[in-house]
Amino acid sequence: MRRPSFLSTDPTAARVVPATGFTAALTIVSSAATAFLAVFAIALSLAAGDLATRWETELAGTATVRLPAADEGQDVQVATILEALKQTPGIGTAHRLDDGEQAALLAPWFGTDLPLDSLRLPILIEVTEIGDGPDVEGLNLRLEAEAPGAVYDNHGRWRAPLAEAAGWLRKLGTVSLILIAGVMAVTIALAASAALAANGQVIDVLRLVGARDAWITRAFVQRFTLRAAAGAGAGTLIGMIALLLMPGGAETGILAGLGLSGVEWLWPLVIPPAAALLAYAATRAAAARRLGSAP
Amino acid sequence: MIELDDVVVGYGGRTLFDGMSMSLPQGSFHFLTGPSGAGKTTLLRMVSMELRPSSGRVRVLDEDVGRLDRDGIARMRRRIGVVHQDSRFIDHMTVAENVRLPATVAGQSEATADAHLAELLGWVGLGDQAAQHPPELSGGERQRAALARAVILSPDVVLADEPTGNVDWDMSLRILDLLIQLNRLGKTILCATHDLNLIRQAKSRVTSRVLRLKGGRVEQAGIDL
Incomplete structure (x- = not known):
């Protein structure tokens, strides 16, 4: 099976893209920020689901x-x-x-x-x-x-509106998660486009010396996928620590139930690979656009 | 072999070349002259496939470049070394890495490329600057680094656009010497310049011809230098 290009090890290909600078920081920071928010969106979604389930099961039966x-x-x-x-x-x-x-x-x-x-x-x-x-x-x-x-x-009169509210809570949690995923995709795509635009000279030089589009794309995809994954990893870790440090006594009020427990802690670990996949797709698309417009 | 056949190029709302034709045999050495804006750089960019003509045919090394796809163009560019007037580099990479770049993108291993690299850098007089970065180089050093990069894959054609434009006379002679050595190795050289002293200097050392761009057409200067 062919390995995805961001997993291939071509140190020279990766080296043609500057390792530091504005665009590198942009990708890492935006990935970290959206990953941090995604951790809380997951926690909110799970908490909303738990609350809805509690309302339904405690009243039903x-x-x-x-x-x-x-x-x-x-x-x-x-x-x-x-x-x-x-x-x-x-x-x-x-x-x-x-x-x-x-x-x-x-x-x-x-x-x-x-x-x-x-x-x-x-x-x-x-x-x-x-x-x-x-x-x-x-x-x-x-x-x-x-x-x-x-x-x-059987409490049907007042259970019905609560069940309806629970359903809305679930939808709210899911919509929050989708919105955060969308924001993450757009942010990473914009960062990739900005980075490619900022590295126009690198692309021009590579084309001048005979680099094929696939080689140039691989160089950028490799860098940006790893940067997005690293940024998202850091953001996810900080988000999880923040959740862990959240006051445990918040059994009531707005923070009640907001947190992760047991296997729920595995959910945020999905964020870094998801960010990497988004970056992979976004950078490939941006590179195709940038290279397509070159002679 | 470089052939232009009935080529038309428009630029900035005016027609720069209107049915231009010319043919340069393999292994020849040509200087390209003409007033500023006559189209010297445009002609070189057409041959290096950075620019497509509106109509007409450009053939380089027996390939009709208008028929090449993007991968084909990339492949052809490895057979054509280009030295631009404003040499462009990847500034965060060292001089050695920049010079080696054509070999790298062509898939050569670092070991293979490095075997020629030290000799090549020494040949252009940049052996001590290998670990420096392009912004640290002087104008002449940048031109020589661009020349080294242009020839690392031993291309069949070398295009040089005002390669001595930013350097003093001694450095101009040194760059001319490098171009002459390449020509003696069988490379086709097309060098755009407005420096007549450089052309005269070449006369005694190599069989070269002068092409003059004028009124959207190319003509032989009429004398062998």
């Missing part, structure tokens, strides 16, 4: 049966409801929330010193669904008949 407070006969009604739930396909588990669980549920709003005994609170039965869940309409009809006032609520 759970339901509540609510029984209005009554003076008497509640225990019988609860037993009836539990029995009905037990017989209903699509119901996994069901258990009545005790006073402690109800107090914990209300604590965020009313504090921990809430005197539950003095309040007429509805009875709540927490249900987990299995498979596609129960036939909600049929179950509610049965509950209406056997335990009047009891309502089966």
